Amino acid sequence: MKKYTSPLTFLTLLALTASLFCPAALATGTPAAPQSFTSVQAAAAILLDADYDEVLYEQAADELRYPASITKVMTGLLAIEAVERGQLTMDTVITLGDDLYTGIGEGGSTQELKAGEMLSVRDLLNCALIPSANEACNALATAVSGSISAFVDLMNQRAAELGMKNTHFTNTHGYHDDNHYTTARDVSRMCLEAMKHPDFREIVSSVSYTVPATNLSKARELHDTNALVSNFRTGENRLLYRYAVGIKTGSTPEAGYCLASAAEKNGRLMIAVVLGGTYWKVNGEYVDHNYFTESKALLEHGFNDFSRQAVLSQIEPVSTIPVKLCAQQDYVTVQPAAGLEATLPNSVDPALFERAIDLPEGPLEAPIQQGQVLGTISISYEGRNFGTVDLVAATSLERSKWLAILDKLQQLFSMLWVKLALLAAVLILLVFCLRRAILGPSRKRRRDSRSTPRRHTYSGSYRGRRR
Numbered sequence: 001m002k003k004y005t006s007p008l009t010f011l012t013l014l015a016l017t018a019s020l021f022c023p024a025a026l027a028t029g030t031p032a033a034p035q036s037f038t039s040v041q042a043a044a045a046i047l048l049d050a051d052y053d054e055v056l057y058e059q060a061a062d063e064l065r066y067p068a069s070i071t072k073v074m075t076g077l078l079a080i081e082a083v084e085r086g087q088l089t090m091d092t093v094i095t096l097g098d099d100l101y102t103g104i105g106e107g108g109s110t111q112e113l114k115a116g117e118m119l120s121v122r123d124l125l126n127c128a129l130i131p132s133a134n135e136a137c138n139a140l141a142t143a144v145s146g147s148i149s150a151f152v153d154l155m156n157q158r159a160a161e162l163g164m165k166n167t168h169f170t171n172t173h174g175y176h177d178d179n180h181y182t183t184a185r186d187v188s189r190m191c192l193e194a195m196k197h198p199d200f201r202e203i204v205s206s207v208s209y210t211v212p213a214t215n216l217s218k219a220r221e222l223h224d225t226n227a228l229v230s231n232f233r234t235g236e237n238r239l240l241y242r243y244a245v246g247i248k249t250g251s252t253p254e255a256g257y258c259l260a261s262a263a264e265k266n267g268r269l270m271i272a273v274v275l276g277g278t279y280w281k282v283n284g285e286y287v288d289h290n291y292f293t294e295s296k297a298l299l300e301h302g303f304n305d306f307s308r309q310a311v312l313s314q315i316e317p318v319s320t321i322p323v324k325l326c327a328q329q330d331y332v333t334v335q336p337a338a339g340l341e342a343t344l345p346n347s348v349d350p351a352l353f354e355r356a357i358d359l360p361e362g363p364l365e366a367p368i369q370q371g372q373v374l375g376t377i378s379i380s381y382e383g384r385n386f387g388t389v390d391l392v393a394a395t396s397l398e399r400s401k402w403l404a405i406l407d408k409l410q411q412l413f414s415m416l417w418v419k420l421a422l423l424a425a426v427l428i429l430l431v432f433c434l435r436r437a438i439l440g441p442s443r444k445r446r447r448d449s450r451s452t453p454r455r456h457t458y459s460g461s462y463r464g465r466r467r
Helices: 010-020 068-084 121-129 134-145 148-161 184-194 198-204 291-305 401-413 416-439 443-450
Strands: 002-005 044-049 054-059 093-095 118-120 208-211 220-223 244-252 256-265 268-277 306-312 319-324 331-336 340-345 354-359 373-381 384-393
Touching: 044 184, 044 291, 054 184, 054 291, 054 340, 068 121, 068 134, 068 148, 068 184, 068 198, 068 244, 068 256, 093 134, 118 121, 121 134, 121 198, 121 208, 121 220, 134 148, 184 198, 184 256, 184 268, 198 244, 256 291, 268 291, 291 306, 306 373, 306 384, 319 354, 331 373, 340 384
Parallel strands: none
Antiparallel strands: 002 354, 044 054, 044 268, 093 118, 208 220, 244 256, 256 268, 306 340, 319 331, 331 384, 354 373, 373 384
16 A cells, blocks of 8 residues: 655645634644634633534643532533433432532532432432532432442543543532542533533523422522523623523632533534633623633634535545556546545635545556445644545446456466476477487487388399209
């Protein structure tokens, strides 16, 4: 097999578009951000095209950070997965245990749930995900796994399954622990999975929710802490984002202000994660660059500056390979088995992407069937691989019987032992001919001629024998 890169003037592309891109994004291998979007005013951030699981922007996305209450996304996900596999139902009533406030210190967010109080799984999920009640997470953990510690083990197991390589949980709610950490990239993986579940998505996009009165409490009115969804906490309409559909806030002194957010616009779903951001007001004054406005700007960046583009067409002829034993033609055209698309900055021309083509040097032998896999093509840009696709024959080519016979004969006579045998036969024939030419008739013929009696002819009459 041979590998080569097509001459697609990669350096020309780099020169033409370098001024449009953000250096921070270039360093990560993700599509670079246009000049209209420079960076996020936070410690770490990432933007994900949730429809295609493609990273559009990242900033310190693999730096270890504390997630605070964004942890509750995993707790909610596991509880909903338990419902979906039939272990629980949304209406299953849970009696809260004495371990309700395990791991929750002073100042943790709460709905003042009580040991012995009875709430449904649905009510607990809303308490955990809308106003961020820590104790509701512990109640869900016990309901799903029997104990908080077993549930934390399940959290870490599920994180590993989701590819969250730099995450470790020590509790269900996110109250600070030095050994409880994650990254912006890992949070985006967790949120991407959680948003696939309708119950989760419905809860985190809710502005408010009413928990009915229980055996130990009157009804509770819950309001979302996410200012992109609800202005109940902030009183600021300008922080609202009409396309927002979740997800979860989080803050501790150690983590800073964090937000995992999602928005849907024109049928497209984006997920943004901002960790270590700034509070929306400082000393009572509104701050332009806070974790809500930065998340909104990041989401709008995805919607406005990126679009879905074809980087490889399925009907595009890519190359040709020589073919033998075919009477129709002496080559076959190859094309991609499927097209490739990617969410790209609008300023980038996918026609100029780098292509690595891997094909046999040939010639191939007919017959060849249309659609037969003959090689691969990989599309990349700025170190990011957009995918590898099989290259297949564009047409079928039949085998010629006569050309096949001639080829077999050619192969036969090209073999060393056949060549030696033919040479030996020729030499024997030459020797025979030379010998005959030099020695004349064979000895046998001469011998036969000497052994034949001579016949004498006598003249005159017979006189008889003398006596």
